[in-house]
Amino acid sequence: MDFAFNDEQREIQESAKRLIAETASLDQVVALSGSELGYDPEAYKHIAELGWTGMHVPEEFGGVGLTYVELIVVLEQMGGSLYPSPFFASVCLAANALIEGSKIAPLSDDNAALLAAIAAGEKTATLAYTEPGGKYIPPDVKLAARRDGDDYVLNGTKNYVIDGHTADAIVTVARFGEADGEIVLLNVPGDAPGLTRTEAHAVDPTRKLATLEFADVRVPASAAIGDPEFAWSTLNPTMQLGAVALAAESLGAAQHCFDTALTYTKDRVQFGRPIASFQAVKHICADLLMAVEGSRSAAYYAGWVAAEQRDELPAIGPLAKAQVCEAFWETAKANIQLHGGIGFTYEHEAHYYYRRATSSRVLLGDTSFNREMLLQGLGVAPVGAPN
Amino acid sequence: MDLRDTPGEAKLREEIRGWLEANYEPGISQSDWYKVLAESGWAAPLWPEQYGGRGASASEAIIFNQERQKIGAEPPPTGIGVPMAGPTIIAHGTEEQKERFLGPMLRGEEVWCQLFSEPGAGSDLAAIQTRAELKGDTWHVSGQKVWTTHAQLARWGILMARHDPSLPKHAGITYFIMDMQAEGVEIVPLKEMTGEAVFNEVFMDDVEIPDDLRVGALGEGWKVSMTTLANERMALGLGGLGGSDEDAEIKLEEADAESSLETMGKFIRRGPRALIELAERAGAINDPLIRDELARVYTMYEVNRFTGYRITTALMKGRGPGVEASTGKLSYNLLVRAVADLMIRIAGVGALGAPDDDKLLKVAERLNLVVPATSIYGGTDQIQRNIISERVLGMPKEPRTDAEQPFSEIKKGG
Known part of the structure; x- marks a missing residue:
């Protein structure tokens, strides 16, 4: 048994840590968050050259051919600095949809080209799932994909699409029939005629969200990813892998909040002694350590499960997401609390992490939703529920 | 990162499996099995060979444990002896003490108990008031101990006593091995809120202990006891981790409703699926709050x-477990309480007075009465948090008023 990173993974970890420390100080992150893009395209090119964007993409699709473990190593470091990048939406959502789709049905030329371009960092993409209802459940997918000859014609709205206003391609979840499962995943170019994209107001400025209006947007049938009659077989693993990625990213962010808070309690003196010497403060920190270390265990195990494509993924993906995002949320809150007054000023960094924790906790489904997914992943469906 | 055996581990596993096949017969008596384990060094594989262990690597010990569980063979003697008293004697005892005590301990012939806590010294263990006075070569011990597991079965006890109350509290303590059959030892069962008596009170009235049963130097009792307690925390924390692999999972029916704390612990460790089963049977599986x-x-x-897995990896690589191991007991306690609470929520009024033949409900009823103890014994949850924050996170200790002055002059509980 070796439940630890190997030498190569540790090297990736070190180089990611260095690069991110040099290029993504909080000032840089905040400055970028004010731009429409929200990230530095040159920096994205650079991490693509390092192989990050194609890390877990199979070589046959132009990727580096490493595993999900290497991917989560990088994600953890990104999370620590709130690294501004289309990486999550593009590599951890859209690319996964294409990779998982390729296991169900061969990718069309356009779709394969998109995956190769994502892996090379030449294009960015995202996944458009949620609609005004905001839920990640089949009945809430209402965006219509009507067949018209060899094309699909799309009409409807997608909300809360990560980097949706800037992505080169939108992997869109659309409905072609009445039944819950009658869903298709379509590769829609970002500049498709009839598609209107607007940056939405987002509580977390370091993670951009967009609203997409589809008015007679036309894509060829070959834009379909996976099974055009039953896209759940692609969408489910995509969501599970996305959950693992978000867990890994949130782990890094939670660790950062914890480290910052702990250091502050040792420096801050009140009543003639460091506040770290008060049991009321110590016990909070002990609980946070337990939450963060438990999250590390969950995120790493989930990374291994994803890398090995084990049968446990439907349970472990949501499990890791729920565990780590809850821990991040608790840690981000405690970070503010332990800083006292300075902690809730705009000037202090703590609120950026609090905002990220708020968004990560609900994106890809909130904690209750992921716990329900965990039970269903274990095969514990509600009695009498349809499959 | 890979949870499967390395080629080296696979080879080791084969060898161990072979040894178990050759040496374990189903139905073997406990005492015979203990003898086999002791003679082969598998009773305490990590101990040095000269003291009856195998000087084995952690990988060997872990793989042995896994393979032993698979064939349903009993573990080596547990309790206070091998896990706690043994390592303490090896670290701090004399060669004569090692010679005399380790063998029978490994063979399970002599049961041990721990005489640490007192009515006035719970979380504040260094506040013990049991007195040890040296007259000639013999110590005379008087006082009261409490929460002593297996005192009524024990042949020997590890004892903390105060040899000099004029010294500051930590400095005046010395560590002994006490003969539980000696004159002046009185053992009184202590009935817990469950109605059973796992623990005892031990009263000592001028009990004689020869000086050669002192462990460590005069006044080093606190330091010696740290070895014991570190081993206890490790055992309690790892207890929450062990046996939860899929192979070892048991069904709820296998948990004995009349069982002791220990069996309850086994149930808790092995029963995540059992909770789901309970919910399905109780018709609570569709309740979104329960889900x-x-x-x-x-x-x-x-x-x-x-x-x-992280701890096992660290041990297998020959490193001590890191930060991740420090929270073991605390996280186990939180789990145990959550399990008990959930069982009651699922069972509802059914858990208030379960009929004897309904094992499921019986477990729920009993577990609920058992769990308040878990966050107290072996160091309360609050003390665990102090330990984690001070020793792992490097947070400063609370200022103390009792550490420097003579013990005789400070305010005491009890």
Whole structure:
């Protein structure tokens, strides 16, 4: 048994840590968050050259051919600095949809080209799932994909699409029939005629969200990813892998909040002694350590499960997401609390992490939703529920 | 990162499996099995060979334990002896003490108990008031101990006593091995809130202990006891991690409703699926609040399992476990309480007075009465948090008023 990173993974970890420390100080992150893009395209090119964007993409699709473990190593470091990048939406959502789709049905030329371009960092993409209802459940997918000859014609709205206003391609979840499962995943170019994209107001400025209006947007049938009659077989693993990625990213962010808070309690003196010497403060920190270390265990195990494509993924993906995002949320809150007054000023960094924790906790489904997914992943469906 | 055996581990596993096949017969008596384990060094594989161990690597010990569980063979003697008293005697005892005590301990011939806590010294263990006075070559011990597991079965006890109350509290303590059959030892069962008596009170009235049963130097009792307690925390924490692999999972029916704390512990460790089963049977599986809590508790189990892999990896690489091991007991306690609470929520009024033949409900009823103890014994949850924050996170201790002055002059409980 070796439940630890190997030498190569540790090297990736070190180089990611260095690069991110040099290029993504909080000032840089905040400055970028004010731009429409929200990230530095040159920096994205650079991490693509390092192989990050194609890390877990199979070589046959132009990727580096490493595993999900290497991917989560990088994600953890990104999370620590709130690294501004289309990486999550593009590599951890859209690319996964294409990779998982390729296991169900061969990718069309356009779709394969998109995956190769994502892996090379030449294009960015995202996944458009949620609609005004905001839920990640089949009945809430209402965006219509009507067949018209060899094309699909799309009409409807997608909300809360990560980097949706800037992505080169939108992997869109659309409905072609009445039944819950009658869903298709379509590769829609970002500049498709009839598609209107607007940056939405987002509580977390370091993670951009967009609203997409589809008015007679036309894509060829070959834009379909996976099974055009039953896209759940692609969408489910995509969501599970996305959950693992978000867990890994949130782990890094939670660790950062914890480290910052702990250091502050040792420096801050009140009543003639460091506040770290008060049991009321110590016990909070002990609980946070337990939450963060438990999250590390969950995120790493989930990374291994994803890398090995084990049968446990439907349970472990949501499990890791729920565990780590809850821990991040608790840690981000405690970070503010332990800083006292300075902690809730705009000037202090703590609120950026609090905002990220708020968004990560609900994106890809909130904690209750992921716990329900965990039970269903274990095969514990509600009695009498349809499959 | 790979949870499967390395080629070296696979080879080791084969050898160990072979040894178990050759040496374990189903139905072997406990005492015979203990003898086999002791003679082969598998009773305490990590101990040095000269003291009856194998000087084995952690990998060997872990793989042995896994393979032993698979064939349903009993573990080596547990309790206070091998896990706690043994390592303390090896670290701090004399050669004569090692010679005399380790063998019978490994063979399970002599049971041990721990004489640490007192009515006035619980979390503040260094506040013990049991007196040890040296007259000639013999110590005379008087006082009262409490929470002593297996005192009535024990042949020997590890004892902390105060040899000099004029010294500051930590400096005046010395560590002994006490003969539980000696004159002046009185053992009184202590009935807990469950109605059973796992623990005892031990009264000592001028009990004589020869000086050669002192462990460590005069006044080093606190330091010696740290070895014992570190081993205890490790055992309690790892207990929450062990046995949760899929092979070892048991069905709820296998948990004995009349069982002791220990069996309850086994049930808790092995029973994430049992909770789901209970909910299905009780018709609570469609309740969204129950489902949410089931998933949360399942996650706690799994997180403990994954953390166990990290600890095992560290041990197998010959490193001491790191930060991840320090929270073991605390996270186990939180899990146990969550399990008990959820069982009651699922069972509802059915858990208030379960009929004897309904094992499921019986377990729920009993577990609920058992769990308040778990966050207290072996160091309360609050003390665990102090330990984690001070020793792992490097947070400063609370200022103390009792550490420097003579023990005789400070305010005491009890």
